[in-house]
Amino acid sequence: xxxxxxxxxxxxxxxxxxxxxxxxxxxxxxxxxxxxxxxxxxxxxxxxxxxxxxxxxxxxxxxxxxxxxxxxxxxxxxxxxxxxxxxxxxxxxxxxxxxxxxxxxxxxxxxxxxxxxxxxxxxxxxxxxxxxxxxxxxxxxxxxxxxxxxxxxxxxxxxxxxxxxxxxxxxxxxxxxxxxxxxxxxxxxxxxxxxxxxxxxxxxx
Numbered sequence: 001x002x003x004x005x006x007x008x009x010x011x012x013x014x015x016x017x018x019x020x021x022x023x024x025x026x027x028x029x030x031x032x033x034x035x036x037x038x039x040x041x042x043x044x045x046x047x048x049x050x051x052x053x054x055x056x057x058x059x060x061x062x063x064x065x066x067x068x069x070x071x072x073x074x075x076x077x078x079x080x081x082x083x084x085x086x087x088x089x090x091x092x093x094x095x096x097x098x099x100x101x102x103x104x105x106x107x108x109x110x111x112x113x114x115x116x117x118x119x120x121x122x123x124x125x126x127x128x129x130x131x132x133x134x135x136x137x138x139x140x141x142x143x144x145x146x147x148x149x150x151x152x153x154x155x156x157x158x159x160x161x162x163x164x165x166x167x168x169x170x171x172x173x174x175x176x177x178x179x180x181x182x183x184x185x186x187x188x189x190x191x192x193x194x195x196x197x198x199x200x201x202x203x204x205x
Contacts, residue, residue: 002032005048007056010063016044026051028058069177074131074185083130083137090141091123100148114140114175117147128182136178139171 002013014033024047025036033055035044048055078086084107091105102121110116110126117123123144129137142164150157161168 005045007048007052007059010056010059012055012059014048026055028062033059065173065177066180069180072174072177072181074178074181075133076131078130080127080130083127086134086137087125087129087141090138091145094142094145098145098149100145102145102148114179115144117144119151121148128186131182131185132175132178136171136174139165139168140175143168 002015004011004013006012012033014035016035016037018037018039018041021036021038024038024041026047027034027036035047037044037047041047087107088105091102095101102123104122106122106124107127108124109128110124113126114129115123115125123141125141125144129140132140143161146157146160149160158168165171
């Protein structure tokens, strides 16, 4: 059962997970706060109090995003085969444009991200991406293909992405909003919801 705590004017739900780690870590999963703490932590509420401003800010961002996501629409008439064909065509196009190559493209239901690119040059695409508009699919595919040039999300990487998607910050926010919509779709379909992992981590010293 989720625990609850009031931070200023917000009631924040959270869970605590004790692990063999040296430092506490704060994450937001499935819209709720997760405290990943060393096993010898005496009082988890001290960790919350220390980082309450960060928790408040991020939780407020999630609430705002949930409201904004209601105005977005999912693409419901695209088949799995059509989606795979779209992705493969985009991959080939971007590889040709940038003179790059990969080993293969895989499709599966991913619980924490839209796509990934491995160090072995394999692209993995979340099958749930099929519900997103074409432009967002283009961006996700391009983003992952560009990891063949630069593995890290550093200044060099975003400079590469910016050449084709100068509004990438806006698109990243849209992807964040659409994740909530897709999770609602899964929830309403009766299937177990994917674990919503929002990329806002706070490793604590």
